[in-house]
């Protein structure tokens with residue numbers, strides 16, 4: 001009996017030890033980064049508290065979310081947010097006139113701008129009318145929603161069209177739009193509660209999922225992921241890319257004809273924490289903003305005055321949707337840019353966005 005007990009206790013201890021070792025390893029304490037950039041880079045004036053996600057149209061117009069507050073954000077985070085007079089906004093940038101810089105878009109219509117904490121973003125362009133619709137993840141104070149806006153180019157504003165609110169949308173991160181009224185979204189964690197969300201991370205529970213709204217119904221189409229983060233659709237919209245933070249992977253899915261159904265195609269392991277993937281609208285290749293030392297990003301998210309490293313990875317997208325030839329156009333130790341969450345490459349210019357820091361524009365000469 002005693003031997004039996006010893007075996008059981010030793011096994012439990014080993015399992016705990018293995019789990020703790022894995023978490024410590026994934027947090028990246030042992031990692032170091034060396035700086036490099038693809039050409040000269042400069043900050044875009046006007047963005048001081050985040051440029052978490054970027055949606056870039058084929059004509060070079062880009063929409064940038066700024067001023068995120070997560071339901072799980074710490075009280076210190078909220079204090080710094082208030083001190084810096086940060087607020088939820090969508091910024092506009094045109095790659096074809098980059099010297100004009102970025103400017104916030106005004107929002108019209110029946111929309112509560114003081115309950116706007118934007119996170120993931122994507123767009124839909126109607127082929128016949130040319131109208132552009134912007135879909136944005138919003139962590140409202142009471143619940144999460146997807147907000148739909150119409151871009152009004154004449155006065156550079158966004159007209160609020162509708163809010164998607166449903167029990168299927170509980171703690172979401174990003175959207176990938178497939179039509180004027182249909183989209184994929186990731187449920188990042190199973191609960192907006194701070195305690196439960198932290199426990200979910202430390203126990204490494206795989207409670208995240210991808211869901212689809214087809215215009216009428218919400219359906220979970222892939223589940224069992226840990227912290228499923230950003231989404232991107234291939235240029236032909238036949239493949240979906242999902243970044244998994246912490247475990248450090250990008251998953252590739254093929255979209256089936258039948259509504260939003262997904263078939264798993266490939267997993268690319270990265271040894272870094274990818275945040276938002278984007279597709280270069282001119283080449284169809286994929287970029288991802290990443291956080292190479294996730295424990296330092298955790299510090300920045302706890303206290304947005306603390307720096308953390310930034311990284312951008314570039315992947316070639318093959319004809320069958322799979323990813324290959326990983327390159328690293330940008331890496332910084334936090335002396336310039338903190339916790340990059342997204343990058344968008346258009347011609348020879350690249351925007352690099354961050355969770356709670358600035359926005360960088362780099363000339364891309366070589367990488």
Ligand SMILES: *[C@@H]1O[C@H](CO)[C@@H](O)[C@H](O)[C@H]1NC(C)=O
Pocket residue numbers: 112114115141
């Ligand atoms: C707007 O949102 C804020 C924050 O949640 C809330 O206090 C306020 O009552 C809302 N205003 C309206 C008109 O709903």
